[in-house]
Amino acid sequence: MIVFREFSLLRNAVLVFLATLAVSLALVSASSWHLRRAHFEEAAAVLERDGARLRLAHAETEKEEIRQYQPQFVELRRRGLVGPERRLDWVEAIRQIQEQRRLLPLTYEIEVQQPYRLETTLPTGDYALLGSRMALHMDLLHELDLxxxxxxxxxxxxxxxxxxxxxxAAGASPATGVLAPTLNADCTLNWLTLTPATTPGKPLRGPL
Structure with a gap:
Protein backbone atom coordinates (compact mmCIF):
# COMPACT_ATOMS: atom_id res chain seq x y z
CA MET A 1 0.00 0.00 0.00
CA ILE A 2 2.84 2.30 0.89
CA VAL A 3 4.59 1.42 -2.36
CA PHE A 4 1.45 2.19 -4.34
CA ARG A 5 1.12 5.63 -2.67
CA GLU A 6 4.79 6.41 -3.40
CA PHE A 7 4.34 5.37 -7.03
CA SER A 8 1.25 7.59 -7.30
CA LEU A 9 3.22 10.55 -5.97
CA LEU A 10 6.11 9.79 -8.30
CA ARG A 11 3.77 9.44 -11.27
CA ASN A 12 2.23 12.82 -10.56
CA ALA A 13 5.68 14.35 -10.38
CA VAL A 14 6.67 12.72 -13.66
CA LEU A 15 3.51 13.94 -15.34
CA VAL A 16 4.10 17.46 -14.04
CA PHE A 17 7.70 17.28 -15.28
CA LEU A 18 6.64 16.02 -18.70
CA ALA A 19 3.99 18.70 -18.98
CA THR A 20 6.49 21.35 -17.96
CA LEU A 21 9.01 19.98 -20.45
CA ALA A 22 6.44 19.99 -23.24
CA VAL A 23 5.44 23.55 -22.46
CA SER A 24 9.10 24.57 -22.33
CA LEU A 25 9.81 22.91 -25.66
CA ALA A 26 6.76 24.58 -27.17
CA LEU A 27 7.88 27.95 -25.87
CA VAL A 28 11.42 27.41 -27.19
CA SER A 29 10.04 26.34 -30.58
CA ALA A 30 7.71 29.33 -30.72
CA SER A 31 10.53 31.66 -29.71
CA SER A 32 12.78 30.16 -32.38
CA TRP A 33 10.04 30.55 -35.01
CA HIS A 34 9.42 34.15 -34.05
CA LEU A 35 13.17 34.79 -34.10
CA ARG A 36 13.52 33.30 -37.59
CA ARG A 37 10.51 35.29 -38.74
CA ALA A 38 11.99 38.46 -37.27
CA HIS A 39 15.30 37.77 -39.07
CA PHE A 40 13.43 37.11 -42.32
CA GLU A 41 11.40 40.31 -41.98
CA GLU A 42 14.55 42.24 -41.16
CA ALA A 43 16.32 40.83 -44.23
CA ALA A 44 13.30 41.66 -46.40
CA ALA A 45 13.23 45.19 -45.00
CA VAL A 46 16.96 45.58 -45.73
CA LEU A 47 16.47 44.36 -49.30
CA GLU A 48 13.53 46.71 -49.80
CA ARG A 49 15.52 49.61 -48.38
CA ASP A 50 18.53 48.82 -50.60
CA GLY A 51 16.23 48.49 -53.61
CA ALA A 52 14.67 51.86 -52.84
CA ARG A 53 18.14 53.39 -52.55
CA LEU A 54 19.16 51.89 -55.89
CA ARG A 55 16.00 53.16 -57.57
CA LEU A 56 16.56 56.60 -56.11
CA ALA A 57 20.20 56.60 -57.22
CA HIS A 58 19.16 55.44 -60.71
CA ALA A 59 16.52 58.15 -60.91
CA GLU A 60 19.06 60.77 -59.83
CA THR A 61 21.53 59.48 -62.42
CA GLU A 62 18.92 59.64 -65.17
CA LYS A 63 17.92 63.12 -64.06
CA GLU A 64 21.55 64.26 -64.20
CA GLU A 65 22.07 62.65 -67.62
CA ILE A 66 18.94 64.36 -68.95
CA ARG A 67 20.13 67.70 -67.60
CA GLN A 68 23.59 67.15 -69.07
CA TYR A 69 22.65 65.82 -72.50
CA GLN A 70 19.35 67.57 -73.19
CA PRO A 71 20.96 70.58 -74.93
CA GLN A 72 22.93 68.23 -77.19
CA PHE A 73 19.79 66.18 -77.89
CA VAL A 74 17.84 69.31 -78.81
CA GLU A 75 20.66 70.43 -81.11
CA LEU A 76 20.86 67.03 -82.82
CA ARG A 77 17.09 67.04 -83.33
CA ARG A 78 17.29 70.55 -84.78
CA ARG A 79 19.94 69.37 -87.22
CA GLY A 80 17.77 66.45 -88.28
CA LEU A 81 19.84 63.61 -86.82
CA VAL A 82 17.23 62.67 -84.20
CA GLY A 83 13.72 61.89 -85.38
CA PRO A 84 12.20 60.76 -88.67
CA GLU A 85 14.30 61.27 -91.78
CA ARG A 86 13.73 64.50 -93.68
CA ARG A 87 13.92 63.44 -97.31
CA LEU A 88 11.96 66.41 -98.61
CA ASP A 89 14.31 68.75 -96.76
CA TRP A 90 17.30 67.05 -98.37
CA VAL A 91 15.76 67.35 -101.84
CA GLU A 92 14.94 71.02 -101.32
CA ALA A 93 18.43 71.70 -99.97
CA ILE A 94 20.04 70.08 -103.01
CA ARG A 95 17.92 72.21 -105.32
CA GLN A 96 18.71 75.43 -103.46
CA ILE A 97 22.44 74.73 -103.29
CA GLN A 98 22.53 73.96 -106.99
CA GLU A 99 20.79 77.26 -107.77
CA GLN A 100 22.73 79.43 -105.31
CA ARG A 101 26.13 77.98 -106.25
CA ARG A 102 25.18 77.98 -109.96
CA LEU A 103 26.38 74.42 -110.25
CA LEU A 104 26.18 72.33 -113.36
CA PRO A 105 23.33 69.78 -113.52
CA LEU A 106 23.54 66.91 -111.08
CA THR A 107 21.60 63.73 -110.44
CA TYR A 108 21.01 61.67 -107.32
CA GLU A 109 19.17 58.62 -106.05
CA ILE A 110 18.23 58.04 -102.41
CA GLU A 111 17.65 54.41 -101.51
CA VAL A 112 15.35 52.87 -98.90
CA GLN A 113 16.36 53.55 -95.31
CA GLN A 114 18.19 50.66 -93.65
CA PRO A 115 19.89 49.96 -90.30
CA TYR A 116 23.35 51.53 -90.38
CA ARG A 117 26.37 49.89 -88.79
CA LEU A 118 29.40 51.80 -87.61
CA GLU A 119 32.90 50.38 -87.36
CA THR A 120 32.87 51.15 -83.64
CA THR A 121 30.02 50.54 -81.21
CA LEU A 122 27.89 53.61 -80.55
CA PRO A 123 25.49 53.54 -77.57
CA THR A 124 22.18 54.84 -78.87
CA GLY A 125 19.85 53.81 -76.04
CA ASP A 126 16.27 53.31 -77.24
CA TYR A 127 17.10 54.79 -80.65
CA ALA A 128 18.15 52.93 -83.77
CA LEU A 129 20.81 54.33 -86.11
CA LEU A 130 19.47 54.25 -89.67
CA GLY A 131 21.05 55.23 -92.95
CA SER A 132 19.67 56.19 -96.36
CA ARG A 133 22.26 55.71 -99.08
CA MET A 134 22.41 58.40 -101.76
CA ALA A 135 24.25 57.93 -105.05
CA LEU A 136 25.28 61.36 -106.36
CA HIS A 137 26.66 62.32 -109.77
CA MET A 138 27.94 65.85 -110.40
CA ASP A 139 29.49 67.60 -113.36
CA LEU A 140 32.11 70.05 -112.06
CA LEU A 141 33.93 73.08 -113.33
CA HIS A 142 36.52 72.50 -110.58
CA GLU A 143 36.96 70.54 -107.32
CA LEU A 144 35.58 73.39 -105.19
CA ASP A 145 32.13 72.83 -106.66
CA LEU A 146 31.96 69.45 -104.93
CA ALA A 169 35.45 64.93 -118.10
CA ALA A 170 35.71 63.56 -121.61
CA GLY A 171 33.83 65.13 -124.49
CA ALA A 172 33.91 67.47 -127.42
CA SER A 173 35.04 71.06 -127.03
CA PRO A 174 32.12 73.25 -125.89
CA ALA A 175 30.73 76.06 -127.93
CA THR A 176 31.89 79.56 -127.21
CA GLY A 177 30.29 80.99 -124.06
CA VAL A 178 28.92 77.63 -122.91
CA LEU A 179 30.14 76.26 -119.59
CA ALA A 180 31.29 72.67 -119.87
CA PRO A 181 32.39 70.34 -117.09
CA THR A 182 36.07 69.66 -116.68
CA LEU A 183 35.48 66.99 -114.02
CA ASN A 184 32.88 64.39 -113.08
CA ALA A 185 32.24 63.26 -109.49
CA ASP A 186 30.47 60.11 -108.37
CA CYS A 187 29.90 59.94 -104.62
CA THR A 188 28.02 57.71 -102.22
CA LEU A 189 26.60 59.38 -99.11
CA ASN A 190 24.74 57.86 -96.18
CA TRP A 191 22.14 60.13 -94.59
CA LEU A 192 21.99 59.20 -90.89
CA THR A 193 19.07 59.42 -88.48
CA LEU A 194 18.44 58.26 -84.92
CA THR A 195 14.82 57.27 -84.45
CA PRO A 196 12.74 54.91 -82.28
CA ALA A 197 10.66 54.10 -85.35
CA THR A 198 12.06 51.86 -88.10
CA THR A 199 9.63 52.67 -90.86
CA PRO A 200 11.80 52.85 -94.00
CA GLY A 201 11.43 55.61 -96.52
CA LYS A 202 10.73 55.08 -100.23
CA PRO A 203 13.37 55.23 -102.97
CA LEU A 204 13.70 58.73 -104.32
CA ARG A 205 15.30 59.90 -107.57
CA GLY A 206 15.80 63.41 -108.79
CA PRO A 207 17.63 65.15 -111.59
CA LEU A 208 18.44 68.80 -111.15
Missing part, protein backbone atom coordinates in the same frame (compact mmCIF):
# COMPACT_ATOMS: atom_id res chain seq x y z
CA UNK A 147 33.52 70.65 -101.67
CA UNK A 148 31.20 73.64 -101.43
CA UNK A 149 28.18 71.48 -102.25
CA UNK A 150 28.97 68.98 -99.48
CA UNK A 151 29.73 71.76 -97.00
CA UNK A 152 26.38 73.46 -97.67
CA UNK A 153 24.54 70.14 -97.59
CA UNK A 154 25.79 69.40 -94.05
CA UNK A 155 23.67 72.31 -92.81
CA UNK A 156 20.58 70.30 -93.75
CA UNK A 157 21.35 67.00 -92.02
CA UNK A 158 23.98 64.51 -90.99
CA UNK A 159 25.59 62.24 -93.53
CA UNK A 160 28.75 60.19 -93.94
CA UNK A 161 30.68 60.15 -97.21
CA UNK A 162 31.21 56.49 -98.06
CA UNK A 163 33.28 57.09 -101.18
CA UNK A 164 33.84 59.76 -103.79
CA UNK A 165 35.58 59.41 -107.17
CA UNK A 166 36.53 62.41 -109.34
CA UNK A 167 37.48 61.95 -113.00
CA UNK A 168 38.39 64.28 -115.82
Missing amino acids: LNFLSDLRLTGTFAVQDCVIRR
Whole structure:
Protein backbone atom coordinates (compact mmCIF):
# COMPACT_ATOMS: atom_id res chain seq x y z
CA MET A 1 0.00 0.00 0.00
CA ILE A 2 2.84 2.30 0.89
CA VAL A 3 4.59 1.42 -2.36
CA PHE A 4 1.45 2.19 -4.34
CA ARG A 5 1.12 5.63 -2.67
CA GLU A 6 4.79 6.41 -3.40
CA PHE A 7 4.34 5.37 -7.03
CA SER A 8 1.25 7.59 -7.30
CA LEU A 9 3.22 10.55 -5.97
CA LEU A 10 6.11 9.79 -8.30
CA ARG A 11 3.77 9.44 -11.27
CA ASN A 12 2.23 12.82 -10.56
CA ALA A 13 5.68 14.35 -10.38
CA VAL A 14 6.67 12.72 -13.66
CA LEU A 15 3.51 13.94 -15.34
CA VAL A 16 4.10 17.46 -14.04
CA PHE A 17 7.70 17.28 -15.28
CA LEU A 18 6.64 16.02 -18.70
CA ALA A 19 3.99 18.70 -18.98
CA THR A 20 6.49 21.35 -17.96
CA LEU A 21 9.01 19.98 -20.45
CA ALA A 22 6.44 19.99 -23.24
CA VAL A 23 5.44 23.55 -22.46
CA SER A 24 9.10 24.57 -22.33
CA LEU A 25 9.81 22.91 -25.66
CA ALA A 26 6.76 24.58 -27.17
CA LEU A 27 7.88 27.95 -25.87
CA VAL A 28 11.42 27.41 -27.19
CA SER A 29 10.04 26.34 -30.58
CA ALA A 30 7.71 29.33 -30.72
CA SER A 31 10.53 31.66 -29.71
CA SER A 32 12.78 30.16 -32.38
CA TRP A 33 10.04 30.55 -35.01
CA HIS A 34 9.42 34.15 -34.05
CA LEU A 35 13.17 34.79 -34.10
CA ARG A 36 13.52 33.30 -37.59
CA ARG A 37 10.51 35.29 -38.74
CA ALA A 38 11.99 38.46 -37.27
CA HIS A 39 15.30 37.77 -39.07
CA PHE A 40 13.43 37.11 -42.32
CA GLU A 41 11.40 40.31 -41.98
CA GLU A 42 14.55 42.24 -41.16
CA ALA A 43 16.32 40.83 -44.23
CA ALA A 44 13.30 41.66 -46.40
CA ALA A 45 13.23 45.19 -45.00
CA VAL A 46 16.96 45.58 -45.73
CA LEU A 47 16.47 44.36 -49.30
CA GLU A 48 13.53 46.71 -49.80
CA ARG A 49 15.52 49.61 -48.38
CA ASP A 50 18.53 48.82 -50.60
CA GLY A 51 16.23 48.49 -53.61
CA ALA A 52 14.67 51.86 -52.84
CA ARG A 53 18.14 53.39 -52.55
CA LEU A 54 19.16 51.89 -55.89
CA ARG A 55 16.00 53.16 -57.57
CA LEU A 56 16.56 56.60 -56.11
CA ALA A 57 20.20 56.60 -57.22
CA HIS A 58 19.16 55.44 -60.71
CA ALA A 59 16.52 58.15 -60.91
CA GLU A 60 19.06 60.77 -59.83
CA THR A 61 21.53 59.48 -62.42
CA GLU A 62 18.92 59.64 -65.17
CA LYS A 63 17.92 63.12 -64.06
CA GLU A 64 21.55 64.26 -64.20
CA GLU A 65 22.07 62.65 -67.62
CA ILE A 66 18.94 64.36 -68.95
CA ARG A 67 20.13 67.70 -67.60
CA GLN A 68 23.59 67.15 -69.07
CA TYR A 69 22.65 65.82 -72.50
CA GLN A 70 19.35 67.57 -73.19
CA PRO A 71 20.96 70.58 -74.93
CA GLN A 72 22.93 68.23 -77.19
CA PHE A 73 19.79 66.18 -77.89
CA VAL A 74 17.84 69.31 -78.81
CA GLU A 75 20.66 70.43 -81.11
CA LEU A 76 20.86 67.03 -82.82
CA ARG A 77 17.09 67.04 -83.33
CA ARG A 78 17.29 70.55 -84.78
CA ARG A 79 19.94 69.37 -87.22
CA GLY A 80 17.77 66.45 -88.28
CA LEU A 81 19.84 63.61 -86.82
CA VAL A 82 17.23 62.67 -84.20
CA GLY A 83 13.72 61.89 -85.38
CA PRO A 84 12.20 60.76 -88.67
CA GLU A 85 14.30 61.27 -91.78
CA ARG A 86 13.73 64.50 -93.68
CA ARG A 87 13.92 63.44 -97.31
CA LEU A 88 11.96 66.41 -98.61
CA ASP A 89 14.31 68.75 -96.76
CA TRP A 90 17.30 67.05 -98.37
CA VAL A 91 15.76 67.35 -101.84
CA GLU A 92 14.94 71.02 -101.32
CA ALA A 93 18.43 71.70 -99.97
CA ILE A 94 20.04 70.08 -103.01
CA ARG A 95 17.92 72.21 -105.32
CA GLN A 96 18.71 75.43 -103.46
CA ILE A 97 22.44 74.73 -103.29
CA GLN A 98 22.53 73.96 -106.99
CA GLU A 99 20.79 77.26 -107.77
CA GLN A 100 22.73 79.43 -105.31
CA ARG A 101 26.13 77.98 -106.25
CA ARG A 102 25.18 77.98 -109.96
CA LEU A 103 26.38 74.42 -110.25
CA LEU A 104 26.18 72.33 -113.36
CA PRO A 105 23.33 69.78 -113.52
CA LEU A 106 23.54 66.91 -111.08
CA THR A 107 21.60 63.73 -110.44
CA TYR A 108 21.01 61.67 -107.32
CA GLU A 109 19.17 58.62 -106.05
CA ILE A 110 18.23 58.04 -102.41
CA GLU A 111 17.65 54.41 -101.51
CA VAL A 112 15.35 52.87 -98.90
CA GLN A 113 16.36 53.55 -95.31
CA GLN A 114 18.19 50.66 -93.65
CA PRO A 115 19.89 49.96 -90.30
CA TYR A 116 23.35 51.53 -90.38
CA ARG A 117 26.37 49.89 -88.79
CA LEU A 118 29.40 51.80 -87.61
CA GLU A 119 32.90 50.38 -87.36
CA THR A 120 32.87 51.15 -83.64
CA THR A 121 30.02 50.54 -81.21
CA LEU A 122 27.89 53.61 -80.55
CA PRO A 123 25.49 53.54 -77.57
CA THR A 124 22.18 54.84 -78.87
CA GLY A 125 19.85 53.81 -76.04
CA ASP A 126 16.27 53.31 -77.24
CA TYR A 127 17.10 54.79 -80.65
CA ALA A 128 18.15 52.93 -83.77
CA LEU A 129 20.81 54.33 -86.11
CA LEU A 130 19.47 54.25 -89.67
CA GLY A 131 21.05 55.23 -92.95
CA SER A 132 19.67 56.19 -96.36
CA ARG A 133 22.26 55.71 -99.08
CA MET A 134 22.41 58.40 -101.76
CA ALA A 135 24.25 57.93 -105.05
CA LEU A 136 25.28 61.36 -106.36
CA HIS A 137 26.66 62.32 -109.77
CA MET A 138 27.94 65.85 -110.40
CA ASP A 139 29.49 67.60 -113.36
CA LEU A 140 32.11 70.05 -112.06
CA LEU A 141 33.93 73.08 -113.33
CA HIS A 142 36.52 72.50 -110.58
CA GLU A 143 36.96 70.54 -107.32
CA LEU A 144 35.58 73.39 -105.19
CA ASP A 145 32.13 72.83 -106.66
CA LEU A 146 31.96 69.45 -104.93
CA LEU A 147 33.52 70.65 -101.67
CA ASN A 148 31.20 73.64 -101.43
CA PHE A 149 28.18 71.48 -102.25
CA LEU A 150 28.97 68.98 -99.48
CA SER A 151 29.73 71.76 -97.00
CA ASP A 152 26.38 73.46 -97.67
CA LEU A 153 24.54 70.14 -97.59
CA ARG A 154 25.79 69.40 -94.05
CA LEU A 155 23.67 72.31 -92.81
CA THR A 156 20.58 70.30 -93.75
CA GLY A 157 21.35 67.00 -92.02
CA THR A 158 23.98 64.51 -90.99
CA PHE A 159 25.59 62.24 -93.53
CA ALA A 160 28.75 60.19 -93.94
CA VAL A 161 30.68 60.15 -97.21
CA GLN A 162 31.21 56.49 -98.06
CA ASP A 163 33.28 57.09 -101.18
CA CYS A 164 33.84 59.76 -103.79
CA VAL A 165 35.58 59.41 -107.17
CA ILE A 166 36.53 62.41 -109.34
CA ARG A 167 37.48 61.95 -113.00
CA ARG A 168 38.39 64.28 -115.82
CA ALA A 169 35.45 64.93 -118.10
CA ALA A 170 35.71 63.56 -121.61
CA GLY A 171 33.83 65.13 -124.49
CA ALA A 172 33.91 67.47 -127.42
CA SER A 173 35.04 71.06 -127.03
CA PRO A 174 32.12 73.25 -125.89
CA ALA A 175 30.73 76.06 -127.93
CA THR A 176 31.89 79.56 -127.21
CA GLY A 177 30.29 80.99 -124.06
CA VAL A 178 28.92 77.63 -122.91
CA LEU A 179 30.14 76.26 -119.59
CA ALA A 180 31.29 72.67 -119.87
CA PRO A 181 32.39 70.34 -117.09
CA THR A 182 36.07 69.66 -116.68
CA LEU A 183 35.48 66.99 -114.02
CA ASN A 184 32.88 64.39 -113.08
CA ALA A 185 32.24 63.26 -109.49
CA ASP A 186 30.47 60.11 -108.37
CA CYS A 187 29.90 59.94 -104.62
CA THR A 188 28.02 57.71 -102.22
CA LEU A 189 26.60 59.38 -99.11
CA ASN A 190 24.74 57.86 -96.18
CA TRP A 191 22.14 60.13 -94.59
CA LEU A 192 21.99 59.20 -90.89
CA THR A 193 19.07 59.42 -88.48
CA LEU A 194 18.44 58.26 -84.92
CA THR A 195 14.82 57.27 -84.45
CA PRO A 196 12.74 54.91 -82.28
CA ALA A 197 10.66 54.10 -85.35
CA THR A 198 12.06 51.86 -88.10
CA THR A 199 9.63 52.67 -90.86
CA PRO A 200 11.80 52.85 -94.00
CA GLY A 201 11.43 55.61 -96.52
CA LYS A 202 10.73 55.08 -100.23
CA PRO A 203 13.37 55.23 -102.97
CA LEU A 204 13.70 58.73 -104.32
CA ARG A 205 15.30 59.90 -107.57
CA GLY A 206 15.80 63.41 -108.79
CA PRO A 207 17.63 65.15 -111.59
CA LEU A 208 18.44 68.80 -111.15
